[in-house]
Amino acid sequence: MRPPHAALLLLFILAYFRGAYSSVSQSRFTSIISFGDSFADTGNLVMWADPVLPGPQPLKNLPYGETFFGRPTGRATDGRPVLDFIAEALGLPFVPPYLDKGGNFSAGVNFAVVGAPALTLTYLQGQNLTVNPPINSSLHDQLLWFQKLKPSLCKGQGTDCFRSSLFVMGEFGANDYRSFLVSNRTVEQATAYVPQIVDTISQGLEVLIRHGAKYIVVPDIFPLGCVPTVLTKLASPNKVDYYRNGCLKSANRLGRYHNSLLRQRIKLLRHKYPHAKIIAAEYYRPVLAFLDMPGHFGLNSNTTLLTCCGAGGPPYNYDFNSECGWLGVMACADPSQALQWDGFHLTESAYRAVADGWLHGPYADPPIMHVARP
């Protein structure tokens, strides 16, 4: 089993570096401007947490960050999320968090915050939903930060200030749906909010375009029914509630509905703003591919639904009272072979494979590297 896996992985890594190498000198992009949640945060929440947020801050503890960085950085994974691999491939520095007041934003800025929903805190709490963390970090709030920073980003840049900026909008939505589930609402109740959530994302895209964004990556959401937190929360005794790969049908249906509406909106926006290049990127299909062919991606087929950094043992190794980053909760021996990192987020090795699909295809339309060529 091992040699073919290693060989595939090597080929994959070689392909990745070839892509990165050949592109660096000929990319049109000189900066990345990112919005989103824990799938993109590179340190905003942990900076915010000083001293406003109550309670423990698991993200500030190992084993978060143990791979690659060797220390916790505020990223919600063991190593690098997709955004870091995009930055590397474009020859740009890792995108610095907006809340790093000493940050150098000349090659980009990241507004993404762990836990950020598309809808605002005030709105979600008004629906009697539990929002965790309860802070103003939504898409709307991130756009306000962007507008505040814009004059300094555009200083001395002329009128077409974002002509060589790659915007990444998302993903957004996963935390809105998570707040329904932690508030003990049903998937059906959450489904009623999908059009409103997708509208909010679409309106956010229009704000960016009106501010001069020309190149925007818009990721969809991952299959919610395939992650250990959701599988644990919505566990069912009925086999018919699950697909053969072990994912929950109802939660995946919610994800597919969100993604199909988002795709429709992207089509409309491409029509309305033909000068903008909107790249539709995917988390959904690659996660299913990892579950279908784990060996192909160097992942261990026995652990695809097991939380690497968690507790409680099979089937999901997830316990709401013993989460990653808490005292005594350990990571699995080899995160590079695991898919699920902490119950909601994926491992660096999964993110690397997703990023490769966004950069070179097939998981982005069009692939980022095709657009990056000047």
Ligand SMILES: *[C@@H]1O[C@H](CO)[C@@H](O)[C@H](O)[C@H]1NC(C)=O
């Ligand atoms: C900020 O970063 C840019 C490019 O990444 C670099 O050229 C510049 O020298 C940096 N500025 C400071 C003040 O460090």
Ligand SMILES: *[C@@H]1O[C@H](CO)[C@@H](O)[C@H](O)[C@H]1NC(C)=O
């Ligand atoms: C929220 O809860 C309050 C108090 O129980 C109730 O009056 C209100 O109608 C609820 N709002 C929604 C949107 O469910």
Ligand SMILES: *[C@@H]1O[C@H](CO)[C@@H](O)[C@H](O)[C@H]1NC(C)=O
């Ligand atoms: C969030 O923003 C709203 C509206 O601006 C404000 O009323 C509320 O106090 C803020 N909440 C927190 C936790 O900062």
Ligand SMILES: *[C@@H]1O[C@H](CO)[C@@H](O)[C@H](O)[C@H]1NC(C)=O
């Ligand atoms: C949801 O249900 C669980 C189990 O019944 C309960 O422990 C928890 O307090 C509930 N949470 C909310 C927000 O109602």
Ligand SMILES: *[C@@H]1O[C@H](CO)[C@@H](O)[C@H](O)[C@H]1NC(C)=O
């Ligand atoms: C998966 O588990 C089975 C049974 O324990 C074992 O024989 C097999 O080697 C494992 N596969 C991998 C890829 O570790």
